[in-house]
Amino acid sequence: xxxxxxxxxxxxxxxxxxxxxxxxxxxxxxxxxxxxxxxxxxxxxxxxxxxxxxxxxxxxxxxxx
Numbered sequence: 001x002x003x004x005x006x007x008x009x010x011x012x013x014x015x016x017x018x019x020x021x022x023x024x025x026x027x028x029x030x031x032x033x034x035x036x037x038x039x040x041x042x043x044x045x046x047x048x049x050x051x052x053x054x055x056x057x058x059x060x061x062x063x064x065x
Contacts, residue, residue, distance in 0.1 A: 022049060
């Protein structure tokens, strides 16, 4: 079986949005643990999110044009 390379996805999140996302994934992880499910994939996602590098970007708005 041949695997194709998956495209990378990038998100621009504010600090608030990032915290909400981390908290939501952690809450989902707790639910999976309570149901005696496998949390391996959720843990990997949470680690990727927490360890993701930050980069400052310039946002161009319609008003600035």
